[in-house]
Amino acid sequence: MSLADTLASLLEREDRLVFGELTLSRDPHGVFSARHRVDAEPTTSLEPIDSVAALREIAKYDSAGAFRPLKTAPGLRSGWCTETPCPREFLRRLDAIYPGLFATWVAYDRDALAPVPLRGTLGRQTGMYRFAGTITDEMAHRLQAELCAPGCLRRITWPIDANNGGHARVEASADEIPLLCTEACTFAVTRARELAKEAYDQANSAGTPQG
Numbered sequence: 001m002s003l004a005d006t007l008a009s010l011l012e013r014e015d016r017l018v019f020g021e022l023t024l025s026r027d028p029h030g031v032f033s034a035r036h037r038v039d040a041e042p043t044t045s046l047e048p049i050d051s052v053a054a055l056r057e058i059a060k061y062d063s064a065g066a067f068r069p070l071k072t073a074p075g076l077r078s079g080w081c082t083e084t085p086c087p088r089e090f091l092r093r094l095d096a097i098y099p100g101l102f103a104t105w106v107a108y109d110r111d112a113l114a115p116v117p118l119r120g121t122l123g124r125q126t127g128m129y130r131f132a133g134t135i136t137d138e139m140a141h142r143l144q145a146e147l148c149a150p151g152c153l154r155r156i157t158w159p160i161d162a163n164n165g166g167h168a169r170v171e172a173s174a175d176e177i178p179l180l181c182t183e184a185c186t187f188a189v190t191r192a193r194e195l196a197k198e199a200y201d202q203a204n205s206a207g208t209p210q211g
């Protein structure tokens with residue numbers, strides 16, 4: 001079954017699903033629609049958006065006009081709606097907001113995608129980012145608590161290392177398509193490097209004689 005067919009089978013007529021900050025729905029005629037969750041009520045008057053390019057622009061900036069470097073950070077602009085009867089086109093439009101994340105969920109749900117342990121990701125870094133691999137488990141937990149939890153809607157599936165069982169398997173509830181994180185992103189790698197460097201600097205300054 002193609003991804004678009006899978007999407008259509010998950011979102012049957014008159015169904016609603018949550019996908020990140022979006023509400024996805026399908027009317028009795030089979031037309032798919034997506035809008036921000038705060039605009040879920042049908043009485044709201046919304047700007048119709050009917051192109052992938054326009055949706056990419058919506059995903060780029062928050063309501064205050066600030067660039068959104070991480071597409072799964074909370075803060076997606078509201079006030080618009082996109083509709084199409086074609087499941088393939090609908091999937092393209094969802095990918096404009098959350099690139100590749102429907103496919104990630106389907107692959108994970110079919111056991112066809114193994115999360116990459118954080119230490120595997122950090123171990124592949126080169127140049128100045130190699131240092132990120134020296135973080136302790138405690139720093140890795142701090143990274144998740146300080147960067148991922150408040151700043152990203154994805155649910156982490158990767159373990160810190162291959163030998164520690166990691167996170168419980170994510171199961172979707174009946175009204176949701178989860179946004180998953182199956183490998184730490186560049187923001188997490190950057191933060192890991194910062195934490196490692198802070199610890200290194202502290203350890204070295206602690207041993208420096210005061211003059």
Ligand code: SF4
Pocket residue numbers: 072147148151152153154155156181183184185186187188
């Ligand atoms: S590592 Fe994953 S959960 Fe954390 S900020 Fe990056 S994409 Fe989001």
